[in-house]
Amino acid sequence: MIKVATLLVVVVVSATLAKPSDPYKSGAIPYHFAYGVKDDxxxxxxxxSENSDGSNVKGSYNVQLPDGRKQTVEYVADHHKGFQANVNYKGQAQYPHEYGPAVTFKPSGGGGYH
Structure with missing residues (x-):
């Protein structure tokens, strides 16, 4: 009977030590990033661009759409309310009356980036 009780204690201790830690409780780190690309x-x-205080995230992104409008999305996110976005458009959609072949650009010679 003594051997069975000792074995049970070892199994319980091993199972407790094998449990992985929760990666989401490690304490989030505040951050900020931003980038922009404009090639006329x-x-x-x-x-x-996005900012976080470690708990809440606030940011926005924008893109020039193929129809000529600029789309801007402003958002906030946290663990309680989730992701909430506000989408806006600037300009009027433009559609061509005639369609042609796609515009392509041939790479310049030289074998590398210039």
Missing amino acids: YAGTDFGH
């Missing part, structure tokens, strides 16, 4: 030649225009 290629028609590229987009960006994103």
Whole structure:
């Protein structure tokens, strides 16, 4: 009977030690990031910025849409209310009357980035 009780104690201790720690309770670190890309030649225009105090996140991103409008999404997120976004558009959608082949650009010679 003594051997069975000792074995039971060892099993309970081993199971407790094997349980992984919760990765989400490690304490979030505040951060900030931002970037933007604007290339008038290629028609590229987009960006994103975000701030976090470790619990709440607030940010926005924008993109130039193919129809000519600029879309901006402002958002907040936390563990209680989730992700909440507000989407806005600037400008009027433009649609061409005639369609043609896609615009492509040939790479310049030289074998590398310039």
